[in-house]
Amino acid sequence: MAPATEHADAATAKAPEAPRAPAAAPAPAPDPRAQALEAALDEVRHMVAGCMQCGTCSASCPNQFAMDLTPRRMWRLLLHGYADEVMDSKTFYLCSSCYGCTLRCPRGLPLTRAMAALKRASILRGGPGQRRHGAFYATFVDNVRRLGRVNETDLMAHYFVALRDPLAPFSFMPLGLRMLAKGKAGLHGSPQRGRLGPLFAKVREMEEKP
Amino acid sequence: MKYAYYPGCSLTESAREYDASTRLVMADLGAQVEEIEDWTCCGASAVESVSRLLTYTLPARNLALVERAAASAGRDARVPDVLVPCAACYLNLLRVGEEAGRDRALAGNINEVLAVEDMHWSGAARVRHLLDVLVNDVGADAVREAVIAPLKGLVVAPYYGCQILRPYPKFDDPEHPRSMEPLIEALGAETYAWSSGARCCGASLMATKKEVALRSTGRILLDAQGADVIVTVCPMCQMNLEAYQSEALAAVGGGERVAVAYLPQLMGLAFGLDEEALLLARNMELTRRFRDKVARRFADAPQAEPQAEPETEPA
Missing domain, CATH: 3.40.50.11810 (Rossmann fold)
Known part of the structure; x- marks a missing residue:
């Protein structure tokens, strides 16, 4: 009956002691996740606050043809309170970090960094679209955390699992086989496995501090 | 010409030919290229999409290794330039100094993280891409x-x-x-x-x-x-x-x-x-x-x- 159980883990849902009515929850305590998202978006707004809408970024972007919002339009929407439209777009996930816009921006704004900051904000916002778009970055960083150095074969294997798309590996399979034949792929051990554990733990601790 | 060499992860696997040819050519040109001991991944271009602090600390750890090695080599040892063949590694390593160099709070955060390994980044090691070294040093x-x-x-x-x-x-x-x-x-x-x-x-x-x-x-x-x-x-x-x-x-x-x-x-x-x-x-x-x-x-x-x-x- 309670709508919340729809999303709950099956084991938890069947737990006997769950009489608390969700509707009884009192006044909204600030959700830390929402606060973190707002702070992340504020960081981006601060980066692009000096935008004068000249459109040099859009004209310089090699991937603009595939974007639903042009970069120029995206900065404007963000500054005028349309954060959801920005977060729902795939524009910032199409940034390939070529730094063309950053180089040419007549206001000297760090636009490539702003694109990356939007990807980080999108992680905080969550949702199925984010999971798919962000899977590569999350998998990559987890690979670094576990192995100390990236193993490209291990990375791609975990990436395909994270995508939850059984067809995804097929478009890379012919290349994977050619790379195996060239000795360019394989699961060898990393000499630095676990080396970055303490550093990652410390960063996490510092980033979770309010 | 002596360099601290940062190969980066790709050069140990899919791009081993870049690593091998870089070492051979630099040796042929009379340069001394020594791999940084204990180096780890710089975070590549993916890490910035996940964590701002990791973006700086992952590369800074490698620069701190270079500084520490120079310090243990003697009081007057020069901190060598860091030679980087990979473009993404180069940018990550370079921007630690470019950004934390004029942002004390960021520099402080980086060193707070590095302290868990008893390391410190000061910015003494200059970061150079292979092409820069070939054109300007060689x-x-x-x-x-x-x-x-x-x-x-x-x-x-x-x-x-x-x-x-x-x-x-x-x-x-x-x-x-x-x-x-x-x-x-x-x-x-x-x-x-x-x-x-x-x-x-x-x-x-x-x-x-x-x-x-x-x-x-x-x-x-x-x-x-x-x-x-x-x-x-x-x-x-x-x-x-x-x-x-x-x-x-x-x-x-x-x-x-x-x-x-x-x-x-x-x-x-x-x-x-x-x-x-x-x-x-x-x-x-x-x-x-x-x-x-x-x-x-x-x-x-x-x-x-x-x-x-x-x-x-x-x-």
């Missing part, structure tokens, strides 16, 4: 002297990619780079005039939005049709340009395949180094057209024979 004249088998008649398209010059143009024009041209000419080859040398190859979009990256790669390959080979200075550019040619060319309406090689591989060929040692067999797109022209290099220089250890003494 120089085209020394390269010319090391050549024993000039690559006559070979037309070479210099491909710089993005991150070695943007957003921090340390050694060349970030829109119209030309620093590779004197090196290419020193090898006896010709520079192919084109406008795609600094155009983005799609980078990691090849993993996340393949259809978009294929168009970027395809346009570069189309523009290179008059060249015998594209030379690269980045493992990701190399992979995107060499490994997806049939799909990329199809995405832009078709064209001929183009050979793609790392700059130090091409230099090694002109230096008379052994093709096996340069790991040429690992390249995924070396066309007959390229191979035929390169095979002629010893015919043009009959006194030179292929050898693994040429006895040229660099100036």
Whole structure:
């Protein structure tokens, strides 16, 4: 009956002691996740606050043809309170970090960094679209955390699992086989496995501090 | 010339040919290249999308290792420049100093993290890309002297990619780079005039939005049709340009395949180094057209024979 159980883990849902009515929850305590998202978006707004809408970024972007919002339009929407439209777009996930816009921006704004900051904000916002778009970055960083150095074969294997798309590996399979034949792929051990554990733990601790 | 060498993860796996040819060519040019002990991943271009603090601490850890090694070598030991062949590693390592150098709070946070390993970053180690070192420390004249088998008649398209010059143009024009041209000419080859040398190859979009990256790669390959080979200075550019040619060319309406090689591989060929040692067999797109022209290099220089250890003494 309670709508919340729809999303709950099956084991938890069947737990006997769950009489608390969700509707009884009192006044909204600030959700830390929402606060973190707002702070992340504020960081981006601060980066692009000096935008004068000249459109040099859009004209310089090699991937603009595939974007639903042009970069120029995206900065404007963000500054005028349309954060959801920005977060729902795939524009910032199409940034390939070529730094063309950053180089040419007549206001000297760090636009490539702003694109990356939007990807980080999108992680905080969550949702199925984010999971798919962000899977590569999350998998990559987890690979670094576990192995100390990236193993490209291990990375791609975990990436395909994270995508939850059984067809995804097929478009890379012919290349994977050619790379195996060239000795360019394989699961060898990393000499630095676990080396970055303490550093990652410390960063996490510092980033979770309010 | 002494450098602390940061190979980066790609050069230990898919781009081992870039690592091997870099070490051989630098040794041939008389440079001392010592791998940083205990180095770890710099975070590549993915980490910035996940954590701002990791973006700086992962590369800073490697720079701190260089500083620590210099300190333990003695009070007067100079902190060596850090030599980086990979464009993404280079940018990550470079921006620690570029950004934390003028942001005390960030520098403080970086060092708070590094303290868990009893390390400290001060910014003493200068970060240099391989191309910068070849052009400005070695120089085209020394390269010319090391050549024993000039690559006559070979037309070479210099491909710089993005991150070695943007957003921090340390050694060349970030829109119209030309620093590779004197090196290419020193090898006896010709520079192919084109406008795609600094155009983005799609980078990691090849993993996340393949259809978009294929168009970027395809346009570069189309523009290179008059060249015998594209030379690269980045493992990701190399992979995107060499490994997806049939799909990329199809995405832009078709064209001929183009050979793609790392700059130090091409230099090694002109230096008379052994093709096996340069790991040429690992390249995924070396066309007959390229191979035929390169095979002629010893015919043009009959006194030179292929050898693994040429006895040229660099100036």
